[in-house]
Amino acid sequence: GAVVSQHPSRVICKSGTSVKIECRSLDFQATTMFWYRQFPKQSLMLMATSNEGSKATYEQGVEKDKFLINHASLTLSTLTVTSAHPEDSSFYICSARQTEAFFGQGTRLTVV
């Protein structure tokens, strides 16, 4: 299957700082990528749809000024968590679709 690479896999940051997570499609071009958030023992919740060359589409209840998404090229989307707080600690996963939706390895964010 297609490969989606996400970096970093783990990050710990101080409250009030910003963190950037990268998502790359390694062997295909993706005009659309998706960002999910997953809490322990819970389902993946779609946060936003990242569109190459245009603004991201955010799901209801997701703060677009807090979770900045940039899709600068057909192989790279980034999610920046701005002014992070402990409640932003979670597992963030990106996805890109070729024939099917393939997922990155996920990023465990811990805000202390």
Next chain:
Amino acid sequence: EDQVTQSPEALRLQEGESSSLNCSYTVSGLRGLFWYRQDPGKGPEFLFTLYSAGEEKEKERLKATLTKKESFLHITAPKPEDSATYLCAVRDSNFGNEKLTFGTGTRLTIIP
């Protein structure tokens, strides 16, 4: 609103003991039902896509089936390495952005 319900929440089996996982869904128009495997701390790994009632797909010890209301993931003679959380997701034909709605998963443990 699309809904996906998976059962059981957790399942412990002896090695070699076959069983089935259930995924019940409600969508306006199904444009694909997906099964993923997720290991702890990792992103979901694609297993199967089913599109229409009556369709079946197999991969090694796994077989996925689909009806108009639910899907089953049958696992035959499982091995300890099959231990993981299995996620079910649906894509609704009414959503142009190809959004996936996930269930909360079944946590499968195979005991040697």
